[in-house]
Amino acid sequence: MKLRHVTLHQLRLFQSLGTHLSYTRVAEELFLTQPAVSIQIKRLEESVGMPLVEQMGKRIYLTEAGKELFEACRDVLERLRVLSEDMTGMEQGVKGPISLAAITTAKFFIPHLLGAFLKNYPEVEPRITFTNQARVLERLENNMDDIVIMGTLPENMDVEVQYFLDNPIVVVAHPSHPLVGQKNIPLARIAEERFIAREPGSGTRAARTKLFAEHGLKANTYMELGSSEAIKQAVMAGLGISVLSRHSLRLELETGTLAMLDVEHFPLMRKWYAVHLKGKKLSNTARMFLDFLLNEGSKILETVQPHVSAQPGAGEKVVKKAKRSKATGKSSK
């Protein structure tokens, strides 16, 4: 095929030559030497297989083939210029798809934050996958999302981590439970209660187990359920007490369908992190959403979920470096 070896550089030179009809002017315009310009034009002629310019005296003219190529150069280079501008626009605009993955418990606040973000940037098209810790780690490892929201950080992945919100963990009971209204209930008293536990791998469960173990205690686990939603229903049904993220309880506490117990050492403070693989190049939209989480996240939640604001320090980058290897969801009993 003719023109196979033509380069963009040569097309730019030729466009300049067709415009100025002077090697000297081309050389000046493109910061090259005159012989370098001549060599490139010669090579272009070799690729085309026809003379493109003819010199008569001191003047140069485009041949018929040269005129055709000059037209084509203008089209091609203009098309590339427009494309380049479009791409810059895409890069700078806050629009288009953003893909998030989040641990299921985050479903109680991420939609509120996303809703506020979309008010500012209505052309953003969000996709969110709420799933368990093992799946979230898998998605993170395979770089399937722009940003991952989680509370338990991976141990064996090289990731960038930003802490953007606190996650207070509280003890929850049926509103008619005899401990409701008591102050500073001892942890040992709670350990006697029938307890509804989250599944292994849950950060809430790990934090609660650790606290109990630190005090030589073990919960009296009656049943184990795989989601905060299922646990809330079980507590409402009077099957036992539990420990849940305060973020998941806004409606129930407001409407009095569940009650929070005042237990020593609670609330347990966990954190919510925005995570992506180290070195990942975030899209402009993803970067803006991340900034939004860090700067506005806790303020916005204050308006929809009072008492869940961040501690000083939220919005800071967490240093987290580890060797990359297959991630495993850690479980706790």
Ligand code: PGA
């Ligand atoms: P969960 O919450 O794993 O208990 O759903 C997230 C965390 O606190 O790690």
